[in-house]
Structures are given as C-alpha cells and as structure tokens.
Amino acid sequence: MARLRTYLEKRDFDRTPEPASEGRPSGTGLRYSIQNHRATRLHWDLRLEWDGALLSWAITRGPSFDISEKRLAVRTEDHPLSYLGFEGEIPKGNYGAGTVMLWDIGWWQPLDPVSRGLKKGHLRFRLFGRRLTGEWNLVRMKGRRPADSKRENWLLIKAEDEAADQRDPVARYRKSVSTGRSFSAIRQDAAPIALDRDGKLPGRVAPQLASLSDDLADSARFWHELKLDGYRALVAVGQGGPRVYTRNGHDWSDRFSSLLVAFDDLICASALIDGEIVAGAGMQGFGALQDAIKSGGPFGYVAFDLLSLNGTDLRDEPLTKRRATLEKLFAKLPPMGSLQLSPLIQGDPADAFRMICGAGGEGLIAKRRDARYMSGRSDDWLKIKCRRRAEFVIVGWLRSESRARPFASLLLAAHDDDGGLRYVGKVGTGFDETQMQEIAAFLRPLSRKSATVPAPASETAGVTWVKPELVAEVEYAETTRRGRLRHAVFLGLREDKPASEVRVEAEVPMDERENIAGVSVSSAAREIFESPVLTKGDLARYYDAISPAMLQEVADRPLSLLRLPEGMAGERFFQKHPGKGFPDAIRTVEIADKSGTTEPYAYVTNAAGLVSAVQMGTVEFHIWGARRDRLDRPDRMVFDLDPDEGLGFGDVKAAATDLRDRLRELGLESWAMLSGGKGIHLVVPLRRTVGWDTVKLFSRSVATLLEQTEPARFIAEMSKAKRKGRIFVDWLRNERGATAIAPFSVRARPGAPVAAPVAWDELSSFSKASEIGTRRAIERGWDGIDRPGPQSLNSLVVERLDKAMNG
Incomplete structure (x- = not known):
C-alpha cells in the first residue's frame, strides 16, 4: 500500500519487533488505539483506522478531558492496521527506539466525512475506548511551515459532553490497558498481569421477562426505561470470568x-449483571449488532439490573435498592463508554413514548419499583412497543422469479399455548x-416433503x-383478524432462542381502537410514515399534544384537509366539504360562493376536532385567512416564498429577511414559518377592517415591488418556466377561498x-425548511416566537407602498 511507504522505509524489520504486515480491516466499525511511547521524549501515539491503514498523531503531553486544554498533536506517517495493538521494546539504533505501551484501545466514529476533515484540517469524532470516551476534535494549526519542515501540527481538544472534565487520564492510567504491565515490565518482557478476582463466579440465573402491554404503566408504582434493540445477556463476573x-x-x-x-474495570470480587448487548461505537439497530457479531465487534452493554454482588444474592431486594447498588458499581466507569446504565425516563412517560416512537425507537419497558427479581414472565415488567416485533419460526420458503434471489419470501409460524404451530404469514422484505x-444455505438441509404447519393452499402454493x-x-405493523402479520420486515436470525420456545404473544388486533382526546381512533398501529416510523396513533397523539399551540391559529377557520387513508404509499386527496359520516367534532359552516350557492365547509375548535380528522386519514390541515364569524374580513396575510429547484435554502432565508424588512418599511410586522417543504411563509396579522380584494391587491403589489426591485431574485408570477433561478413570492394565498398550510401541521412528505x-x-x-419534526414541534410550540398583534392596511401603509413602487 502506497500509504505505508514512509512507515516501511523508516524501519528495519530484522531489528525491530514492530509489525511489517498491513493487517486486516475490522469489517464492522473502525478501530482505535493510543500507545504511550517512551522514546527520546515521552508522548502518546493516537491511531485511527481509516481506509486500510492507521492515521497517526503524536500527542506530546497526552490527551486531556479538560475542554479548555489544547494538546499539541503532530501528524506522523500512516501505520499499518497490524500496529493497532502493538506493545513492546524497540531496540536502540532503530527509528522510534524506546518502550511502547498499549495505553488505550477501542473503536471510533467519525462525526463528519474523514476525507473532508483531513483536507480542511478539522476532524470531529467520538472515541469508545477503555479509557478515552466521548467527542473529540483534531484541529490543524494555521500558519506557514518552513519549506524544509514536514511537521504538520494539530491540536487535540476534548468536546463538552458527559465524558468531559474527568480526572486527568495521563495521571490516572500508568499501565498497559491490555497486559497490565508498566514500562519497566514491558522493557523486561515480563509476562502479562492477569486480573485475579477472588470472588466465586456466579452461576447462571433464568432472566426476568416482560409481558406485552398496550398501555403505559402507573408512574407511581412503575418506572420506565428504554426498550433496547439487542441481545438479552446476563454477565457473570468473578474467578474465571467474565462470562x-x-x-x-x-x-x-x-x-x-x-x-x-x-x-475488568468493575471494582468488585464478583457480580451477576442483567442487561442487553447492543451494537457499539455509535451504530444502531439489530442488523448492526448481527454485523458486529460476525466481525467481532464493536459492542456495547447496557446494564439494568444487579442480581448479586460480592457473593450476596440481591434478587429478593426491591428493584429500587438493586438499581442503587448497580449505580454504585458503575460509578467509576468512563462515561459514554462500552458499559452503560439503562437510563430511567424522567417526566411524563407518555411524552417520552411519543418522542421515542417518533424517532423510530423500540418503545419502553415498565418495571414495578418495589418488586423482587423473579425469573420468568410476569406483570412486574411490561413492554410497550412502538411497533410490533417478535420472533417467529421459519417453516418454509417460496421460490423467487429473479435468479439473483434464492427465495421470494419466508413462511412464518409460532407456537400456541398448547404447543402446536400456528401459521402467521410471510416476510419478503x-x-x-x-x-x-x-439463510438459503441454512434452509437447504432442513427441507421436508410434508407441510410443516396447517395453512391455506392459496397462501402456500x-x-x-x-x-x-x-x-x-x-418487525410488523399489526396483525389482521386472521392472525396474519401486516407489513412484516425481516430483521435477522436469532440464535439465542430455540424454535421450541417461540410463542405467540397476546397482541392488540388491528381492529381494536385507542382513545385519544376523547376520540376512538381505529387501526392506531397502522404505519403512515416509514422513516421515522409514525403510525396513525402517533399522528393523533401529536395533534392532541400540539393542539393548544395549533388551535391559536387554526380554530374557527374553514379548512381543507389532505387525506391519506392508506398512508404515504396510497391515494391522497383534498377535501373541504364535509361528507356523510364526518364525526361531530369536525363542525361545519355554510359558505356561499360568488353565484350565491352555499356549501358546507369544515372547521374545528378543539383537540377532538383535530384527532377526528386524523381518524379519517387526514395528515395535513390547510386554513383560510379569515375566521368563520367574519368570512369577508381576512385577519392574516400570507407570503409563501417558493424557490426554484436550483436555489439553496440560504437563498430562501435571505429572501425572507429581506421581505420582512420591506414590510417593516411599509409599517407592517410579520412572523416566519418553515413550510415543511422547500420554502418559508411570512404571516402578517391583520385587523379585520378591509376585505379580500384589498388584501389581495396589496399582497400582489408587494410581490411585484420585490420583482421590480430585484428581478434577478424574485418573480411575482406562478409560471415555472419563468421562475428559473428565482423565488416566486406567492401572494395567491390572499384571496377568498384560498388556503395556506396551518402552523404545526404535519406535511405529507418523507420524514413527516x-x-x-x-x-x-x-x-x-x-x-x-423541513428540519423540524413532530417531537421538536411539541417541545417548541410558540416559545420564543414574537407574533405581532393585528395591524391595519390603512391609507398610510398603502401610500408608502405606492410611493415605493413609483419611485
């Protein structure tokens, strides 16, 4: 490899124990290490795996957890991957002669593209080592180097996070992280020092299991933790361990x-810890964990219970006491390291559940605070899932018409309480x-001629x-009345659970309803948005939670509803006239058109109205610029800045501030709204003193003024052909019957x-413009947003506009 030429040229491998081979990439995740090198000058060598080699820096004073410290890090030649765990004595007369101690080892995660960071001189990354953890920065120092100098000076700086401001790691860690040896012992080639715990290794205990629940538990008796996405594992620490x-x-x-x-970093004689093994080094999901298993890492462990400590059985103690003891045991571990405590949900678990599900999480586990640890399944632990997820037995496969795919789908089943297998459907994605x-290789030797499970011939041909x-x-959205999985997605094979133990859990069937804001919401588990996963129930809960803020602008206005009864993949249509079967919470007002013919229009006044619309498949709410009590007098004027495809969002933001300033010169204040699409809306609150024609003419004149002033930036016509490279100042929202997207409405676009x-x-x-999702919207509401009061389109304002347009 060309990158290793300098490394190889500097070393005589007949005289140095340093590795000459390139080494093998990790496969999953990126490895990292630091070697404490006592050479001519003591320093610490940082190694980061990247593109088949180790990026290397010599840190002269070693790393610091103090965020105000900037430690000099001199870029050195790339090293081979095989150097990652090197420890030993480099004899005198060789390049880098001295003692090399493996000071830390683990994994790292780039937070920005590495190639760009090296070019620009700023690398942001997280470390997942035994000793160093959290976020760090490498920043190249500015200034010209002498032409004959090859030194490339950088600064290593700790970022502010949970791992910052700990005790000085240079003073704390004086021995090898892998062998426990000092510099002297390494120089003398002494044997590694093995950790010798004097406590008896605890035996295996059957774990406590959670029962499936469709609702959160009482917070007075239960606490809630995150439902994790990994392998359940009890870890025994003691003589001959850990296991x-x-x-x-x-x-x-x-x-x-x-x-x-x-x-090994736990200070105890013995312990039996309950927790979950997950993908480490910043990776997420069950698929990432399976990849890590194949590659030997990276892994993380999230501990949530302690069954014994130093020979004392804690299972009869209440959960609160076991947790307190576990926290003491973990107190001296590096924050943000490989071993973590399961976080307890603070505040309202319903709010947390909505946010977790909105972010694509698994769900929550509820645990009774005063309960003892009891092996097996009970109601002391409950699991509340965002989406259904379970293990199923593979009982067959269907051939694919594509030669590239060894099968089209897998047939699944699970055991009933009586032990018999029940067919539950297929998974093909x-x-x-x-x-x-x-999977095909695993299935070939398992073939049989007779049916494995009773199933309809129409589904098993x-x-x-x-x-x-x-x-x-x-993973699946719900089960049908026939017991079939809906929208099933394969996540991976489970080797930790035998097929004989796979049971059908009691599920909430798809025709059961959920009460939200007093509205019975059917098929609440039906998926509307795929990423992040947002179900019909999630959407209803969002509109219920946001209703105090949303109704300030939406209540009592005629609406147009964008309905997607089958979700994002199905049909969508606008509806403004309530039809037969509309719920009572969606009210109607009769509005006459220009010919005098009246039609009913929908409006809402409370959270139940918003949720009722969701029950009918509504995703988006679009509102009139007038309230139903004075339909002839608009109380808001809207400018929608709609950019050409080739423009960036920076252009739109600049246009928004320029339009704000122009309106301010005319005597009008406005507030801004990210549209959730590409543009920005400016809203001018109005006193109800003029009619639609006046507002329409005024807004059109403002748009025309912008186009006259800066024709290269703005256009006042809707024409797509003429919009190239410009922003359409859409004033058409300001006429009778026109609507604009409502503040806090979810948009029917990817990402919700x-x-x-x-x-x-x-x-x-x-x-x-689509940066804010449902969780952030609930957190923000109207906080910090200064909305001006109603303003008049009086003669003075109109006179200013006329003067601006005519010079």
Whole structure:
C-alpha cells in the first residue's frame, strides 16, 4: 500500500519487533488505539483506522478531558492496521527506539466525512475506548511551515459532553490497558498481569421477562426505561470470568470476547449483571449488532439490573435498592463508554413514548419499583412497543422469479399455548443479498416433503417446507383478524432462542381502537410514515399534544384537509366539504360562493376536532385567512416564498429577511414559518377592517415591488418556466377561498416534517425548511416566537407602498 511507504522505509524489520504486515480491516466499525511511547521524549501515539491503514498523531503531553486544554498533536506517517495493538521494546539504533505501551484501545466514529476533515484540517469524532470516551476534535494549526519542515501540527481538544472534565487520564492510567504491565515490565518482557478476582463466579440465573402491554404503566408504582434493540445477556463476573449467558442459558462469551475486557474495570470480587448487548461505537439497530457479531465487534452493554454482588444474592431486594447498588458499581466507569446504565425516563412517560416512537425507537419497558427479581414472565415488567416485533419460526420458503434471489419470501409460524404451530404469514422484505444467501444455505438441509404447519393452499402454493428449527426476528405493523402479520420486515436470525420456545404473544388486533382526546381512533398501529416510523396513533397523539399551540391559529377557520387513508404509499386527496359520516367534532359552516350557492365547509375548535380528522386519514390541515364569524374580513396575510429547484435554502432565508424588512418599511410586522417543504411563509396579522380584494391587491403589489426591485431574485408570477433561478413570492394565498398550510401541521412528505413557526433571530440556524419534526414541534410550540398583534392596511401603509413602487 502506497500509504505505508514512509512507515516501511523508516524501519528495519530484522531489528525491530514492530509489525511489517498491513493487517486486516475490522469489517464492522473502525478501530482505535493510543500507545504511550517512551522514546527520546515521552508522548502518546493516537491511531485511527481509516481506509486500510492507521492515521497517526503524536500527542506530546497526552490527551486531556479538560475542554479548555489544547494538546499539541503532530501528524506522523500512516501505520499499518497490524500496529493497532502493538506493545513492546524497540531496540536502540532503530527509528522510534524506546518502550511502547498499549495505553488505550477501542473503536471510533467519525462525526463528519474523514476525507473532508483531513483536507480542511478539522476532524470531529467520538472515541469508545477503555479509557478515552466521548467527542473529540483534531484541529490543524494555521500558519506557514518552513519549506524544509514536514511537521504538520494539530491540536487535540476534548468536546463538552458527559465524558468531559474527568480526572486527568495521563495521571490516572500508568499501565498497559491490555497486559497490565508498566514500562519497566514491558522493557523486561515480563509476562502479562492477569486480573485475579477472588470472588466465586456466579452461576447462571433464568432472566426476568416482560409481558406485552398496550398501555403505559402507573408512574407511581412503575418506572420506565428504554426498550433496547439487542441481545438479552446476563454477565457473570468473578474467578474465571467474565462470562456471557443468553436468556436461554447459552454461554456466548467467545462471541463477545472483545466486549468482556471492559468488565475488568468493575471494582468488585464478583457480580451477576442483567442487561442487553447492543451494537457499539455509535451504530444502531439489530442488523448492526448481527454485523458486529460476525466481525467481532464493536459492542456495547447496557446494564439494568444487579442480581448479586460480592457473593450476596440481591434478587429478593426491591428493584429500587438493586438499581442503587448497580449505580454504585458503575460509578467509576468512563462515561459514554462500552458499559452503560439503562437510563430511567424522567417526566411524563407518555411524552417520552411519543418522542421515542417518533424517532423510530423500540418503545419502553415498565418495571414495578418495589418488586423482587423473579425469573420468568410476569406483570412486574411490561413492554410497550412502538411497533410490533417478535420472533417467529421459519417453516418454509417460496421460490423467487429473479435468479439473483434464492427465495421470494419466508413462511412464518409460532407456537400456541398448547404447543402446536400456528401459521402467521410471510416476510419478503428486509433482506440484503448476503443475508439471503446465508439463510438459503441454512434452509437447504432442513427441507421436508410434508407441510410443516396447517395453512391455506392459496397462501402456500409452490412452497418448499422446512423443519421448524430457524428463528427469525421480524418487525410488523399489526396483525389482521386472521392472525396474519401486516407489513412484516425481516430483521435477522436469532440464535439465542430455540424454535421450541417461540410463542405467540397476546397482541392488540388491528381492529381494536385507542382513545385519544376523547376520540376512538381505529387501526392506531397502522404505519403512515416509514422513516421515522409514525403510525396513525402517533399522528393523533401529536395533534392532541400540539393542539393548544395549533388551535391559536387554526380554530374557527374553514379548512381543507389532505387525506391519506392508506398512508404515504396510497391515494391522497383534498377535501373541504364535509361528507356523510364526518364525526361531530369536525363542525361545519355554510359558505356561499360568488353565484350565491352555499356549501358546507369544515372547521374545528378543539383537540377532538383535530384527532377526528386524523381518524379519517387526514395528515395535513390547510386554513383560510379569515375566521368563520367574519368570512369577508381576512385577519392574516400570507407570503409563501417558493424557490426554484436550483436555489439553496440560504437563498430562501435571505429572501425572507429581506421581505420582512420591506414590510417593516411599509409599517407592517410579520412572523416566519418553515413550510415543511422547500420554502418559508411570512404571516402578517391583520385587523379585520378591509376585505379580500384589498388584501389581495396589496399582497400582489408587494410581490411585484420585490420583482421590480430585484428581478434577478424574485418573480411575482406562478409560471415555472419563468421562475428559473428565482423565488416566486406567492401572494395567491390572499384571496377568498384560498388556503395556506396551518402552523404545526404535519406535511405529507418523507420524514413527516412539520410546518413550524420560528423566531426571526433563529432562522439563520436552520438548514432546510423541513428540519423540524413532530417531537421538536411539541417541545417548541410558540416559545420564543414574537407574533405581532393585528395591524391595519390603512391609507398610510398603502401610500408608502405606492410611493415605493413609483419611485
């Protein structure tokens, strides 16, 4: 490799123990290490795996957790991957002669593109080491170097986070992280110092399991924790340990050996800890964990219970006491490291649940505070899922018409309480090419001629049946009345649970309803948005939560509803006239058109009205510029800044502030709203003193003024052909019967963005008009947004506009 030429040229590998081979990439995740090097001058060598080699810096005084410290880090030649764990004595007369101690090792996660960071001179990254954790910055120093100098000076700076401002790691850690040896012992080639715990290794205990619930628990008796996305694991620490046991008692210590070394940092004679093994180094999800298992890491462990400590059985103690003891045991571990405590949900768990589900999380686990630890399933622990997820037995497969795919879908089943297998449907998505090949290889020797499970012939034509031995983890939206999985997605194979133990959990069927804001919402688990996952119930809960803010602008205005009864993938249509079967919470007002013919229009006054609209499949709310009591007198004027495709959001923000200033010169104040699409809306609150024609003419004149002043930037016509490179100042929202997207309405666009009001002094901080989602919208509301009071379009304002237009 060309990158290693300098490294190889500087070393005689007949005289130095340093590795000459390139080494192998990690596969999943990126490795990191620091070597404390006692050479001519003591320093610490930072190594970051990237593109098949190790980026390297010599840190002269070592790393510091003090965010005000800037430690000099001199860029050195790239090293081979095989150097990552090197420790030993480099003899005199060799380049870098001295003692090398492996001071820290782990994984790292770039927070920005590495190639760009190296070019610009700023690398942002997180470390997941045994000793160094959290976010860090490497910043190249400015200034010209002498032409003959090859020194490239950088600064290593700790970012402010939970891992900052700890005790000085240089003073704290004086021995090898891998062998426990000092510099002297390494120089003398002494044997590694093994950690010798004197406590008896605890035996395996069957774990406590949670029962499925469709509702959150009473916060007075239960606390709530995050539902994690990994493998349940009890870790035993003591003589001969640590050991990892799956929930079915399998010893998987060899699979997670790279994680187990982190348990050496626990100060105790013995312990039995309950928790979950997850993907580490910033990676998320069950698929990432499976990739990590194949590659030997990275892993993380989230502990949530302590069953024994130093020989004392704690299972009969209440959960509150076990948790307090666990927190003391973990207190001296590095924050943000491989071993973490499961966070307890603070505040209202309903708010947390909405935010977790909105962010695509798993859900919550509720645990009774005063309960003892009891093996097996009980109501002391409850699991509340955002989306359904469970294990199923693979009982067959269907051939694919594509030669590239070894199968089209897998047939799934689960055991009933009586032990018999029950067919639950198919899964045909979620596989990548490698997974499909691996699964096909597992299935071939399991083929059988007779049916594995009773199933309708219409659903099993052409199936190849297999012995029920493989277990699949599957996510799905809901179950149908026939017991079939809806929108099933394959997540991975489960090796920690035998097929014989896969049971059908009691599920909330798809025709059950959920009461939100007093409205019975059917099919609440039906997925509306895919990423982040947002169900019909989530959408209803959002509009219920945001209603105090949203109704300030929406209540008592005629509405147009954008309905998507089948979700984002199905049909969508606007509806402004309530039809037969509209719920009572969506009220109607009769409005006459120009010919005098009256039609009913929808409006709402409370949260129940908003949620009732969601029950009918509504995603977006569009509002008139007048209230129903004075339909001839608008109380808001809206300018929609709609950019050409080639313009960036920075152009739109600049246009918004310029339009604000222009309106201010005319004597009108406005507030801004990210549209949730591409543009920005400016809203001018009005006194109800003039009619639609006046507002329409005035807004059109303002748009025309902008076009006259800066024709290269603005256009007042809707024409797409003429808009190239310009921003359309859409004034057409300001005529009778026209609507604009309502503040705090979710948009029917990927990602479920919200049309969100923003303060003028924060507008510059947003990078796109779709940046705010449902969770942030609820958190923000109207906080910090200064909305001007109603203003008059009086003769003075009109005179100023006329003067501006005519010079």
